[in-house]
Amino acid sequence: MLKQSLQQKMLQKLSPQQIQLMKLLQLPTVSLEQRIKEELEINPALDEGKENDEEFEEKEEDYEERDDATEAQEDFDFSDYMDDDGTPDYKYNISNHSKDDEERQIPLSGxxxxxxxxxxxxxxxxxxxxxxxxxxxxIGSLDDSGYLRRELSAIEDDLAFTQNIMTTEEELLKVLRIIQQLDPAGVGARDLQECLLIQIHRKDRNKLSIVFATHILEEYFEEFTKKHYDKIKKNVEISDEDLKAAIEEILRLNPKPGNSMNESAKSVQVVVPDFNMVIKDGNIEITLNGRNAPELKVSREYKNMMQTYSESKKTDKSQKEALMFVKQKLDSAKWFIDAIKQRQGTLINTMEAIAEYQKAYFLDGDETNLRPMILKDIADMVHLDISTVSRVVNSKYVSTPYGTFLLKSFFSESLSTDSGEEVSTREVKKILQDFVDAESKKKPITDEKLSQLLRDKGYNIARRTVAKYREQLGIPVARLRKEL
Known part of the structure; x- marks a missing residue:
């Protein structure tokens, strides 16, 4: 049964200008430069340079006001800006994409x-x-690390069905052995053990350390991966010095030979800081990295076009359509300039709030002085929504006297000490890292012992929490940290 009814609803919708600002906020400096270049290309009403005093105001809604009396008398023919057939160019363009769609382009590589x-x-x-x-x-079946992960029997079937090549596993293995002789050493291996053996076999077999390393990889590979050195010494009957030399030879080998060639072809990604921080006389000074981003203004030619048309007595349909196109481009240019200025103000305010909140850390660079800080803390200080602050700190870097850091790295949860003081989890991780760095590698500290050492310092942390922090820091378990 169909039914009609009247309903009142309160809905909050983002305007196109707000959406544009949100997108610009999350862009780092390098991406912003590219975004400005794109806008300059697609919007002829947007120009580079500073606004003069005689330029019309950004908030002005009436385009009919003249800049000055001299420009009003300049000769101008509106028909010069129109096609002979009376149809504006924008009529021939089609856009099937939403303004919210994010364009993703795949760069070409050489x-x-x-x-x-x-x-x-x-x-x-x-x-x-x-x-x-x-x-x-x-070769086409090798992964990026240089390994052949598929079974030879499966490859045999592939060749028969896709290329009509009848072969055997023996013939496949023969060709695979030839591929394993190619550079870099280790390509074509089917597992890590075979990869390391291919490399060690190319070394000088007359060296005693190479002989022991080969024997360890062939007969005691599992014990080596688990660092059961005592078992290896007992079975191989080798001294500590010879075992250490053999292990050093193994550690020089490349476990991912394919990546060595891929990495050489990759371009180096340089981090461009979005903020620059300097310390002067105990005060923190922050500047926004403008880099190559140009200053923007509204095109004078397009403003003159609007002014001239306002005086024209012609009101045919084609001129009205062209007028709407020009007005749309002018509005778009003003919105973009406003969004850029709002972005700069929001970024500076947020970074200054972070610097104020973590002032003790930024003044001396000691990570133990980092305070617990979450997005809500900064959002309350700058009177912005948490989602806005999240966009600001996303993929943004700050250059400090102690290095260049990701803004997100200054945010951390809190942890209570025995005295009831709130400390940052990053402070605990720093102390945990110091314990591991100072440990004896012959007898590494276990997670249980690390937990006890932290409790002795007043941080009541369980062993599983220590294990979690250790994994976040990229520190392996005690057994894998053991050295001879």
Whole structure:
């Protein structure tokens, strides 16, 4: 049954200007520069440079006011800005995307890939046509680390069904051995043990340390990975010095040979700080990194166009449509300039609030002086929503006298000490890191012992919490930290 009714609802919707500001807030400096360049390209009413005193005000809604008497008398023909057929250019453009859609572009990369380099080396080998095609398929089956993760039987079926090449596992293994002779050493291995053995076999077999290292990898690989050195010494009958030399040889090997070629082809990503912080006479000074971002203003030509049309007595349909297009571009330019200025103000206010909240840390750089801080603390100080503060600190970096840090790293939960004092979890992690750095690597400190040491300092932390913090710091368990 259909029914009609009247209802009143209170809804809160974001305007296009608010959406634009939110998007600009979360952009780091490098991305902002690119965003400004894109806006300058698509909006002819937006220009680079400073606003003059005679430029019309940003909040002005009436475009009919003249800049000055001289410009009012300049010759201007509105028809010069219109097509001969009377149809504006924007009529021919189609946009099927929402203003909220995020554009993701995949950059093009140059140079040869890891697999292409291997194929070039394979072409220099003395192989038949069938063996070369098998080798190409095997190289294409390697992952980015250089390992062959698939079974040879599965590859045999693939060749039969996809390329009509009938082969056997023995022939596949023969070609695989040839690939394992290519550079970098270790490619084509089917597991870590085989990868390390391929590399160690290329070293000088006359060295005693290489002989012991090869024997350990072949016969006691599991004990080596678990650092059961006492068991290895007992079974191999080796001295501490020889065992240490053999392990050093193994540790020099590359567990991911494929990545060594990929990394050389990658471009280095340089962190560009969004804020610069300096300490002068005990005061913290913060500046926003403007870098190459140009100052923006509304185009004078487009303003003149609006002013001239306001005096024109022609009111045909084509001129009205063109007028709407010009007005839309002018509004868009003003909104974008306003959004950039609001972004700068919001970023500076938020960073100053963080600096004030963590003043004790920024003055001396001691991480133990970091206070517990969450997004709500800063949001209350700058009178903004938590989501807005989250966008500001997202992917933003600050350059300090102690290094360049991600803003998010200054936020941490609180932890109560035995005396009832609230301390930052980052302070606890710093003390935990200091304990591990100072430990004897021959007898590393266990999580239980670390928990006891922290309790002795007044931090009542359970062993499982210590294990969690240790994993967050990237510190392995005590057994894996053991050294000879």
């Amino acid at each position: 140079g040869k890939t890891f697999h292409e380099r291997l194929e070039n080396q394979l072409s220099l080998q003395n192989l038949s046509d069938a063996e070369f095609k098998i080798g190409q398929h095997l």
